[in-house]
Amino acid sequence: MIGLIARKDFFLNLTSARFILGFLICLFIIPFTLVVSMDRYKGQENVYKVLNDNAEKLLNEARVYSQARPEVVRKPQSLSVFCEGISENLGMSTKVYLGDYPMFLSGQATAKDNPLLNAFFSIDFTSIIAIIMSLLALVFSYDCFTREKENGTIKMILVNKINRSSFFIGKLLGILLTLLPILFFCYLLGILFLVVSPNVALDSNTWLSIGLLFISAVLYVVVFVLLGMFISSMSRQSSTSIIVSLLVWIWFLFLMPNMASYAAQNFVKTDLYENLQFAVSEVNKRHSKQRRDKRLEIQKQLGIDGPNSFISKNDDDGRIEFYGGPKVTFDFHRILTPFEVSYLLDYADKKWALQKSYVDDLMKQEKTQHYLSLLSPSEIFIQLSSSLCHTDANAHSLYMDKLREYRESMIQYFRSNKYFESSLWFTPNKYDLLCDSEEEYKKLSGDWYEAFLKGKEAEKEFSEKYMPKEWLSENNAYLDLSDFPRFAYKPQITGPALNYAISRFAMLLFIALVILMLTMLRFSGYRI
Amino acid sequence: MFKILFIRELQNYLYSLRFQISFVIVTLVFIFGTIFYIVSTGDKQDNYNKFVQEQEKQLEERIGNAGKVAVSRTNYILSPKSYAVIDDCKENILPNSLSYSAYNVWSFNVKTASSNPYLKKAQGLNWAFIISTIISFITLLFAFDAISGEKEDHTLSLVFSNKVSRASFILSKFLSILTVMFCTILVGVIVSLLIISFSSKITINSYFLGNTLGFLSVCLLFISVMAIIGLLASTLSKQSNISLLICLTIWIFFAVVLPNASVFIATKFFAIPTAKEVNDIIKAEQDDIYKNAPEGSWSSYGGQPFYPAHELRANNQSNLFNAEKKHKDAYYNQMFRQFENTRIVAIFSPIMQFDCINEGALGGGYLRFRKNWNDLHIFQESFLKWFKDLDARDEKSPHWYNPYEIISTTQQAVSLDQIPHYTEKAATLAERIAYSQNYLIAMIALFGIVFAFCFVRFLRYDVR
Numbered sequence: 001m002i003g004l005i006a007r008k009d010f011f012l013n014l015t016s017a018r019f020i021l022g023f024l025i026c027l028f029i030i031p032f033t034l035v036v037s038m039d040r041y042k043g044q045e046n047v048y049k050v051l052n053d054n055a056e057k058l059l060n061e062a063r064v065y066s067q068a069r070p071e072v073v074r075k076p077q078s079l080s081v082f083c084e085g086i087s088e089n090l091g092m093s094t095k096v097y098l099g100d101y102p103m104f105l106s107g108q109a110t111a112k113d114n115p116l117l118n119a120f121f122s123i124d125f126t127s128i129i130a131i132i133m134s135l136l137a138l139v140f141s142y143d144c145f146t147r148e149k150e151n152g153t154i155k156m157i158l159v160n161k162i163n164r165s166s167f168f169i170g171k172l173l174g175i176l177l178t179l180l181p182i183l184f185f186c187y188l189l190g191i192l193f194l195v196v197s198p199n200v201a202l203d204s205n206t207w208l209s210i211g212l213l214f215i216s217a218v219l220y221v222v223v224f225v226l227l228g229m230f231i232s233s234m235s236r237q238s239s240t241s242i243i244v245s246l247l248v249w250i251w252f253l254f255l256m257p258n259m260a261s262y263a264a265q266n267f268v269k270t271d272l273y274e275n276l277q278f279a280v281s282e283v284n285k286r287h288s289k290q291r292r293d294k295r296l297e298i299q300k301q302l303g304i305d306g307p308n309s310f311i312s313k314n315d316d317d318g319r320i321e322f323y324g325g326p327k328v329t330f331d332f333h334r335i336l337t338p339f340e341v342s343y344l345l346d347y348a349d350k351k352w353a354l355q356k357s358y359v360d361d362l363m364k365q366e367k368t369q370h371y372l373s374l375l376s377p378s379e380i381f382i383q384l385s386s387s388l389c390h391t392d393a394n395a396h397s398l399y400m401d402k403l404r405e406y407r408e409s410m411i412q413y414f415r416s417n418k419y420f421e422s423s424l425w426f427t428p429n430k431y432d433l434l435c436d437s438e439e440e441y442k443k444l445s446g447d448w449y450e451a452f453l454k455g456k457e458a459e460k461e462f463s464e465k466y467m468p469k470e471w472l473s474e475n476n477a478y479l480d481l482s483d484f485p486r487f488a489y490k491p492q493i494t495g496p497a498l499n500y501a502i503s504r505f506a507m508l509l510f511i512a513l514v515i516l517m518l519t520m521l522r523f524s525g526y527r528i
Numbered sequence: 529m530f531k532i533l534f535i536r537e538l539q540n541y542l543y544s545l546r547f548q549i550s551f552v553i554v555t556l557v558f559i560f561g562t563i564f565y566i567v568s569t570g571d572k573q574d575n576y577n578k579f580v581q582e583q584e585k586q587l588e589e590r591i592g593n594a595g596k597v598a599v600s601r602t603n604y605i606l607s608p609k610s611y612a613v614i615d616d617c618k619e620n621i622l623p624n625s626l627s628y629s630a631y632n633v634w635s636f637n638v639k640t641a642s643s644n645p646y647l648k649k650a651q652g653l654n655w656a657f658i659i660s661t662i663i664s665f666i667t668l669l670f671a672f673d674a675i676s677g678e679k680e681d682h683t684l685s686l687v688f689s690n691k692v693s694r695a696s697f698i699l700s701k702f703l704s705i706l707t708v709m710f711c712t713i714l715v716g717v718i719v720s721l722l723i724i725s726f727s728s729k730i731t732i733n734s735y736f737l738g739n740t741l742g743f744l745s746v747c748l749l750f751i752s753v754m755a756i757i758g759l760l761a762s763t764l765s766k767q768s769n770i771s772l773l774i775c776l777t778i779w780i781f782f783a784v785v786l787p788n789a790s791v792f793i794a795t796k797f798f799a800i801p802t803a804k805e806v807n808d809i810i811k812a813e814q815d816d817i818y819k820n821a822p823e824g825s826w827s828s829y830g831g832q833p834f835y836p837a838h839e840l841r842a843n844n845q846s847n848l849f850n851a852e853k854k855h856k857d858a859y860y861n862q863m864f865r866q867f868e869n870t871r872i873v874a875i876f877s878p879i880m881q882f883d884c885i886n887e888g889a890l891g892g893g894y895l896r897f898r899k900n901w902n903d904l905h906i907f908q909e910s911f912l913k914w915f916k917d918l919d920a921r922d923e924k925s926p927h928w929y930n931p932y933e934i935i936s937t938t939q940q941a942v943s944l945d946q947i948p949h950y951t952e953k954a955a956t957l958a959e960r961i962a963y964s965q966n967y968l969i970a971m972i973a974l975f976g977i978v979f980a981f982c983f984v985r986f987l988r989y990d991v992r
Contacts, residue, residue, distance in 0.1 A: 366644065
């Protein structure tokens with residue numbers, strides 16, 4: 001009997017104008033969305049390739065360990081084609097420093113370079129599914145009881161030997177039979193886009209995610225169909241039930257998400273990022289003062305005005321790289337390096353205390369928004385999808401945690417190999433290659449300068465004759481960094497991410513069951 | 529006759545369930561939105577003030593040396609404005625930080641974490657959002673069965689068998705929807721204004737009230753457009769559920785598809801070179817300058833401004849600077865054009881037209897950004913002139929201007945109040961009208977076309 005009712009409703013729906021129109025909408029909008037998402041993903045993929053090659057090249061061109069600072073580039077998630085999440089809001093790469101904890105991914109986020117385009121919102125597959133499928137679900141279910149009430153057919157049916165629950169389930173199945181093929185078609189199209197594109201490798205984990213994505217979408221559609229049926233069972237006229245359904249729809253889909261986000265950003269306070277930067281720069285000032293004092297102290301101890309060298313390259317993150325010069329420069333750096341490193345690490349901790357509380361505030365806003373938006377099933381569905389696609393805030397914050405752990409492992413690498421104490425930290429030159437005394441070096445460099453003023457030829461001749469060739473940086477080999485720790489974190493749906501997905505799934509299921517119960521109760525209590 | 533019809537329609541709507549639910553929803557959202565806004569507006573202003581103070585402090589550290597004042601780059605950040613409760617004009621996701629020195633206006637940016645990067649981009653619950661998303665939708669819900677419903681009930685033929693002109697019938701429908709929706713908005717706005725005046729976080733002055741009135745008149749036009757679109761859908765079909773589907777499709781297209789397709793449209797149809805390409809061109813040109821620089825262009829001598837090579841160095845740096853500036857400025861103009869061209873697509877969606885008109889009416893958003901960008905260029909010229917005057921009076925300076933360094937220009941101390949200070953000017957009425965007039969004309973034209981179409985269609989309707 002259930003099958004009969006379902007079949008009748010299914011065919012009735014199939015020939016209706018709403019089915020044709022709904023299907024047409026899906027047929028136009030979904031491929032368009034996928035083209036847009038795919039385009040964006042490809043752009044990200046290109047940027048990633050360029051950045052990553054550059055980063056690898058840069059790291060491998062280090063001649064001293066103080067220069068070796070890896071740049072980590074986040075690989076774009078292939079599943080972001082389905083759900084973009086917040087991946088557009090953040091950059092893709094960050095350099096891992098000794099003197100700073102990685103805080104945000106920065107740099108270029110996508111192929112779009114125009115900051116003005118940031119003002120436009122962008123489309124993604126999951127939100128379109130959330131909007132259109134829920135609308136279709138309501139449009140198909142709003143009149144499933146009211147129409148029969150209005151036509152009086154419900155009396156006819158119920159006077160026969162049909163129990164009410166099988167009538168109800170038949171109706172539900174009839175609507176689902178109409179909608180699920182559309183949904184399946186949409187997801188199939190999405191998967192096709194992924195499979196066809198050349199640079200996406202679909203491993204088992206990705207397939208698992210896609211499977212779960214589809215199942216959650218089915219559950220989501222069920223929730224809205226049940227909601228429509230519930231509203232239909234509550235009202236006498238179709239015209240009332242459609243209006244109520246649509247107002248519920250706009251509340252869940254458009255009002256709740258914006259309201260949650262707006263409330264979270266206004267109730268949980270955060271400072272301006274610029275003000276955080278001012279506080280951080282105060283710490284930096286203290287740092288450079290301590291550093292300067294230490295340098296002066298060591299200079300005094302060694303009786304020099306400053307570390308002279310033929311070539312030197314420095315930066316704020318403890319890079320000290322020099323070639324050629326007197327032996328005393330070598331001694332100077334050997335004494336200084338342990339202090340420099342410990343200051344860098346100390347002040348990084350101090351800065352991180354400030355930065356962490358800022359990031360925590362941002363995350364607190366995110367949490368608030370998160371909990372507030374649990375009031376809307378569509379938001380639960382979107383949260384679930386973005387967590388399955390690893391594009392939600394949790395995935396990003398986990399990624400940053402892993403990056404900070406990676407920084408520790410890099411420090412550990414330097415420590416355990418004793419590179420902080422090694423001369424390879426600051427120069428590849430051997431001690432013997434350097435001038436014995438400051439005077440000797442000054443004379444040599446003075447002579448070189450005279451030759452330099454005479455022209456390129458004279459300078460070249462002079463340096464070949466009187467200076468070790470290692471005094472020029474390009475004559476030194478690059479470091480062998482094959483054992484340098486690499487950042488290899490790949491997000492997977494296990495552990496907390498899986499628990500999270502399951503909890504959201506359970507919530508949707510719970511909502512579906514509650515509405516189901518209420519509708520059944522209401523319908524079985526209906527008096528003809 | 530018209531009066532009777534109008535009053536009857538009005539009563540119909542006012543007693544209907546859809547009005548009651550919508551009224552409650554809209555009023556609630558107005559209340560929530562206003563409360564959320566006033567909770568944080570004070571903090572936002574405090575944070576901004578703290579920022580300005582810190583910046584002042586940094587400037588004070590530099591006043592010992594006028595060269596440093598001229599060369600160092602300052603970020604001008606757009607302040608929070610009280611019209612955000614009406615419409616925030618997306619100022620937190622539009623560029624809101626401009627970097628300048630005496631020599632150049634360097635760049636513009638969306639400041640880091642200007643809107644929380646861990647949250648999905650969302651619209652604030654300001655009045656404009658409520659109107660453009662919710663009211664537009666509800667208006668369609670009111671209008672979709674105005675005529676098709678009567679066709680279904682066969683009351684339409686009954687009405688026409690009396691002495692009722694079709695024009696007054698459709699006008700009464702239209703005006704009653706307009707009245708109901710506008711009253712809903714008006715109640716929401718008044719409630720919101722009451723909450724604001726009780727909280728005393730924003731001073732409601734004549735300027736603010738003027739903005740409110742301007743906003744309300746734009747609203748009136750906007751809901752007329754939405755109402756007439758709904759009526760058109762209603763005249764197009766005989767069944768109300770078909771006209772509903774037409775309305776929903778139109779709304780999704782206007783509110784979801786078209787606004788969200790903008791980035792795609794921009795990158796596909798109005799593509800501009802990537803930042804990398806532009807940087808490569810600049811780098812190539814700068815490399816050329818490096819190569820052709822006369823010998824000694826790089827040497828410098830601290831503490832000796834008159835060291836002869838400083839002149840070469842200043843020339844060289846200026847050449848490098850000009851090469852960068854030329855290409856960067858051209859690139860920024862391309863960016864502006866790309867954004868403006870993409871916005872032309874907005875002409876097709878009344879919801880986007882509404883946003884753009886509001887931006888103009890309030891003088892916020894892109895209009896504000898561009899005004900600041902242009903004004904900052906004018907300011908920068910006067911800033912440079914001030915520095916050059918100062919430099920000309922200093923005998924210890926060789927007057928070799930160098931946009932990056934302080935070595936060959938005046939290094940005398942200046943006092944804080946001597947230094948020119950950039951202050952933002954609100955857009956004038958003429959600028960606002962110029963900005964929004966195209967969108968306004970487009971909206972009125974859209975209204976006219978749809979109205980004419982709807983009217984003709986209805987007049988030709990065959991009762992049989």
